Amino acid sequence: VQLTPTDRVAQVANTSFDASTFEVWGGLLNGSTVVPLDKELALDAEAFAAALKSQRISALFLTTALFNQLAQTDPAVFAGLRAVLFGGEAVDPRWVRAVLPGGAPERLLHVYGPTEVTTFSTWQLVEEVAADATTVPIGKPIANTEAYVLDESLGLTPVGVHGELYLGGDGVARGYLNRAELTAERFVPHPFARRAGERLYSTGD
Numbered sequence: 001v002q003l004t005p006t007d008r009v010a011q012v013a014n015t016s017f018d019a020s021t022f023e024v025w026g027g028l029l030n031g032s033t034v035v036p037l038d039k040e041l042a043l044d045a046e047a048f049a050a051a052l053k054s055q056r057i058s059a060l061f062l063t064t065a066l067f068n069q070l071a072q073t074d075p076a077v078f079a080g081l082r083a084v085l086f087g088g089e090a091v092d093p094r095w096v097r098a099v100l101p102g103g104a105p106e107r108l109l110h111v112y113g114p115t116e117v118t119t120f121s122t123w124q125l126v127e128e129v130a131a132d133a134t135t136v137p138i139g140k141p142i143a144n145t146e147a148y149v150l151d152e153s154l155g156l157t158p159v160g161v162h163g164e165l166y167l168g169g170d171g172v173a174r175g176y177l178n179r180a181e182l183t184a185e186r187f188v189p190h191p192f193a194r195r196a197g198e199r200l201y202s203t204g205d
Contacts, residue, residue: 001026001059001083001085001107001109002030003026003027003030003032003083004030004031004032005030005031005032006032006058007027007030007058007059007082008032008033008035008055008056008057008058008059009023009026009032009033009034009035009057009058009059010023010035010052010055010057010059010060011023011024011027011034011035011036011037012037012042012060012061012062013061014039018115018118018119019061019063019088019119021118021119022061022085022119022120023060023061027059032059035055035057037051037055042066045069045072045073045074045077046073046074048070049070049073049074049077052077052078052081057081058081058083059081059082059083059084060083060084060085061084061085061086061111062084062085063086063087063088064086064087064088064090064091064092065089067084067086067095067096068092068095071095071096071098071099072098075098075099075103076099076103077099077103078103078104078105078108079102079103079104079105080105081105081106082106082107083105083106083107084105084107084108084109085109085110085111085120085123086108086109086110086111087110087111087112087113087120087138090135091135091136093129093133093134093135093136096108096110096126096129096136097131097133100126100127100128100129107125108125108126108127109123109124109125109126110123110126110136110137110138110139111123111124111138112138113167113171114167114201114203115173116173116186116187116201117145117167117169117171117172117173117201118171118172119171120142121141121142121145121147121167121169121171122139122140122141122142122145123138123139123140123142124136124137124138124139124140125139141167141169144169144170144171145167145168145169145170145171146167146168146169146200147165147166147167147168148165148166148167148192149164149165149166150163150164150166150191151164154166154188154191155191164202164203164204165205166188166200166201166203167201167203168190168198168199168200168201172187172199172200172201173187173201174187175187185202186201186202187199187200187201187202188200188201188202
């Protein structure tokens with residue numbers, strides 16, 4: 001997503017949640033207006049939908065659960081928005097499918113990323129969802145990010161073979177504060193590193 005000075009970005013996430021880095025810094029560093037929305041408002045789908053309109057929100061990120069709740073209440077709730085990003089949980093495609101016909105924002109983006117790799121790591125532009133789909137793809141890595149599906153020996157798995165998702169790039173954290181053992185377990189040496197010291201984060205997914 002590309003934010004501009006004309007955008008009004010909703011701040012829905014608590015500041016202790018990593019999604020707020022997108023909302024606050026994504027907005028302010030691009031000259032957008034950041035519009036805080038009350039936490040209680042987000043728990044009332046109808047009031048939240050009304051606030052999106054009255055506050056002229058053009059871009060926002062929602063957890064998948066909140067996206068689902070809003071889509072069930074009013075599938076056209078996102079109509080008129082420029083960009084809606086959703087993610088953080090497994091997706092039920094029926095609610096994404098409900099939003100697409102006639103009520104979708106200009107860009108509906110499914111995003112994925114653990115906190116350890118700084119907010120979002122991958123993105124997928126969602127323009128259609130097949131009738132028999134059981135999920136929505138997480139897409140490809142954002143800029144300066146790498147994603148690999150690896151086996152237990154940290155070798156690349158062939159297409160269609162199960163493995164674990166590992167993430168690398170500029171957003172990878174240094175580790176867990178005062179938890180050296182867990183850091184060593186989850187932040188592993190990068191098997192395809194181009195520079196010394198690069199690491200991958202083991203997502204567990």
